[in-house]
Amino acid sequence: MKDSIDQFLLHLGDYTILLGQSFRCCTVDIFRRQGPRMAHVLEQMNEIGVNSMGIVCLVVFFVGLVIAMQTSYEMTKFGTEMYVGRVVGLTMFRELGPLIATIVLGGRCGAAIAAEIGTMKVNEEVEALRVMGISPIRFLVAPRILAFTIMAPVLAVISDYVGIIGGLVLAITELHLTYWQFVENMMSGMIVKDFVSGIAKSVVFGLLVGSIACHFGYRTEGGADAVGRATTMSVVTSIVMIIVSDAALTAVFVYIL
Amino acid sequence: MSTTAISNSNLPVHIEVKNLVRAFDGRRVLDNISLKVHKGETMVILGGSGCGKSTLLRHLIGSLKPDAGEIWLLGKEITRMQDQEFAEIRKKFGMLFQGGALLNSMSVGENVALPLEEHTNLSPEIIDIMVKMKTGMVGLTGFEHLMPSQISGGMKKRVALARAIAMDPEIIFFDEPTAGLDPVMTAVVDLLINNLCKKLGITAVVVTHDMASVNRIADHIAMIHKGKLVFEGSVPQIHASTDPLVRQFINGEADGPISFQQSGDDYLKSLFAST
Numbered sequence: 161m162k163d164s165i166d167q168f169l170l171h172l173g174d175y176t177i178l179l180g181q182s183f184r185c186c187t188v189d190i191f192r193r194q195g196p197r198m199a200h201v202l203e204q205m206n207e208i209g210v211n212s213m214g215i216v217c218l219v220v221f222f223v224g225l226v227i228a229m230q231t232s233y234e235m236t237k238f239g240t241e242m243y244v245g246r247v248v249g250l251t252m253f254r255e256l257g258p259l260i261a262t263i264v265l266g267g268r269c270g271a272a273i274a275a276e277i278g279t280m281k282v283n284e285e286v287e288a289l290r291v292m293g294i295s296p297i298r299f300l301v302a303p304r305i306l307a308f309t310i311m312a313p314v315l316a317v318i319s320d321y322v323g324i325i326g327g328l329v330l331a332i333t334e335l336h337l338t339y340w341q342f343v344e345n346m347m348s349g350m351i352v353k354d355f356v357s358g359i360a361k362s363v364v365f366g367l368l369v370g371s372i373a374c375h376f377g378y379r380t381e382g383g384a385d386a387v388g389r390a391t392t393m394s395v396v397t398s399i400v401m402i403i404v405s406d407a408a409l410t411a412v413f414v415y416i417l
Numbered sequence: 418m419s420t421t422a423i424s425n426s427n428l429p430v431h432i433e434v435k436n437l438v439r440a441f442d443g444r445r446v447l448d449n450i451s452l453k454v455h456k457g458e459t460m461v462i463l464g465g466s467g468c469g470k471s472t473l474l475r476h477l478i479g480s481l482k483p484d485a486g487e488i489w490l491l492g493k494e495i496t497r498m499q500d501q502e503f504a505e506i507r508k509k510f511g512m513l514f515q516g517g518a519l520l521n522s523m524s525v526g527e528n529v530a531l532p533l534e535e536h537t538n539l540s541p542e543i544i545d546i547m548v549k550m551k552t553g554m555v556g557l558t559g560f561e562h563l564m565p566s567q568i569s570g571g572m573k574k575r576v577a578l579a580r581a582i583a584m585d586p587e588i589i590f591f592d593e594p595t596a597g598l599d600p601v602m603t604a605v606v607d608l609l610i611n612n613l614c615k616k617l618g619i620t621a622v623v624v625t626h627d628m629a630s631v632n633r634i635a636d637h638i639a640m641i642h643k644g645k646l647v648f649e650g651s652v653p654q655i656h657a658s659t660d661p662l663v664r665q666f667i668n669g670e671a672d673g674p675i676s677f678q679q680s681g682d683d684y685l686k687s688l689f690a691s692t
């Protein structure tokens with residue numbers, strides 16, 4: 161027990177330092193011409209954002225569809241199925257759009273980043289960078305965290321709408337609602353805060369997933385087995401942290417703001 | 418071949434290690450090591466696997482801090498140095514890692530160009546020419562566009578060497594540059610080390626356990642055993658040494674003071690004891 165607490169505190173310490181250094185690299189250091197290279201950030205944004213779009217859309221489309229099915233199953237008993245648009249819209253914007261998008265990102269890109277940096281660590285590539293006087297934070301870590309933080313909200317917005325389309329498809333085909341009935345019902349129950357709170361959450365989730373993946377990759381020591389462990393730890397920890405921070409942020413948005 | 422012991426004592430000292438001590442989990446991996454390497458000299462650090470050679474190199478390049486002792490590089494003490502000050506020293510040495518440590522996501526040419534792009538303001542055209550020059554020096558002209566995964570182990574080490582000399586360093590550290598190579602490629606890499614370091618006047622520290630390489634490249638040899646310095650001298654001196662440890666190592670014998678974890682006897686005893 162004491163050991164695992166020690167381990168946790170060690171991780172937390174390393175993580176905080178990594179996050180701090182990356183933050184400095186993306187802010188102060190830019191003015192000293194020591195920021196991350198633009199080409200690296202764009203490359204990562206492409207990998208994280210553009211190349212993940214397909215899988216995010218696929219997953220979230222079916223999530224929207226399922227939510228519409230499940231809620232209308234109960235609603236048709238009371239003849240209130242026209243409210244399905246409101247339910248799907250709210251759950252997508254406030255909760256599931258950002259959540260599903262970043263969890264998929266964590267599984268796809270977070271794992272890839274942890275494995276990539278972990279392998280580089282094991283192969284002494286990170287050490288080689290340092291010996292060449294190139295900061296691994298600036299060269300590897302900062303561009304990835306930055307790209308994650310920028311692309312997570314972009315994907316969340318796309319995810320919001322694709323999920324709603326999923327619900328809409330069900331509403332039209334199964335519940336015989338028209339497009340306008342669905343959309344009007346959805347918009348009537350929606351305020352700007354619903355949309356903005358979801359996007360705000362996705363920024364935090366993206367930052368978490370990106371930095372956690374880099375942290376576990378960067379801490380890898382040993383051989384191929386260590387890379388495997390780092391990858392697993394990165395995915396598990398990011399999902400747990402997404403859910404925990406989601407609960408905290410939702411509480412803030414619902415009860416405080 | 419440089420079998421003559423050159424007395425370089427009139428040349429400046431480039432690397433000096435004083436009473437270096439480092440323990441991992443209470444076990445001394447480096448135990449009171451002292452060394453001196455003069456400018457332009459090739460120092461070979463010899464020793465069996467796990468005796469602490471890589472650990473010693475890691476201290477020399479500043480990635481590990483010793484528990485006690487001093488390390489002087491180019492006249493400056495580095496173990497208590499600030500990062501910013503050390504960054505200046507870092508530009509003056511290169512390192513060839515055991516596996517080459519090329520960045521796998523970049524081509525051979527990009528790997529060699531990397532330090533130039535990061536530390537100089539040269540235009541891409543000039544960098545291109547420099548890359549061609551450096552890859553030419555290690556005999557790899559025309560391979561610039563290949564990825565590290567597409568080339569052999571020996572070629573990787575040569576690319577890593579080209580990358581290490583990209584910034585025209587004063588010192589190069591080599592961690593087992595010939596490990597895992599066939600005898601011909603070993604000779605090629607040794608020849609490159611000799612040519613480059615002697616021609617460019619670079620000070621070299623080469624870690625190895627290969628006696629054939631030692632005979633070819635060493636000006637000076639330090640042998641480490643279990644973290645302790647057990648021999649220091651030139652190539653003729655090591656061949657003339659009567660120290661049983663040294664003799665066993667250069668003749669490559671299984672029996673001697675360098676023991677396998679358990680002798681045959683103990684092993685049998687422990688087998689029977691446990692059943």
Ligand SMILES: Nc1ncnc2c1ncn2[C@@H]1O[C@H](COP(=O)(O)OP(=O)(O)O)[C@@H](O)[C@H]1O
Pocket residue numbers: 441442446464465466467468469470471472473
């Ligand atoms: N970071 C570390 N933590 C604990 N032990 C280490 C560490 N690095 C090296 N060692 C131990 O130090 C000894 C020497 O290792 P090393 O310098 O890599 O040997 P070699 O001479 O083969 O290069 C080995 O027994 C190794 O287990």
Ligand SMILES: [Mg+2]
Pocket residue numbers: 470471472515
């Ligand atoms: Mg070693």
